[in-house]
Amino acid sequence: xxxxxxxxxxxxxxxxxxxxxxxxxxxxxxxxxxxxxxxxxxxxxxxxxxxxxxxxxxxxxxxxxxxxxxxxxxxxxxxxxxxxxxxxxxxxxxxxxxxx
Numbered sequence: 001x002x003x004x005x006x007x008x009x010x011x012x013x014x015x016x017x018x019x020x021x022x023x024x025x026x027x028x029x030x031x032x033x034x035x036x037x038x039x040x041x042x043x044x045x046x047x048x049x050x051x052x053x054x055x056x057x058x059x060x061x062x063x064x065x066x067x068x069x070x071x072x073x074x075x076x077x078x079x080x081x082x083x084x085x086x087x088x089x090x091x092x093x094x095x096x097x098x099x100x
Contacts (some may be wrong), residue, residue: 004060004061005061006059006060007034007057007058007060008057008058008059008060008063009057010022010026010063010070011056012053012055012056013053013054014054015052015054018054019037019054019056020035023056025070026056026066028069029069031058031062031065031069032062033057034056034057035054035057036054036055036057037054037055038051
């Protein structure tokens with residue numbers, strides 16, 4: 001069971017601009033978010049094997065509000081609400097991509 005402050009996956013997109021637009025909509029609704037991604041996809045523009053994937057993350061407690069802010073109330077199973085591997089972004093870690 002995830003706590004309300006633990007980051008969960010809201011949506012996965014493959015375009016950094018789309019991720020920024022989504023985050024902007026969330027900010028407008030007063031919802032904190034961040035994007036988790038592989039640096040290789042950003043640097044080289046690769047979209048193969050998940051390199052271009054942009055995971056928009058929100059707090060578990062904000063998930064339903066975030067889906068509503070985006071105009072979606074039916075997240076796909078296995079995507080929205082999925083807890084990330086070792087991400088402590090909302091609990092003060094410096095880099096959410098760091099793995100222990």
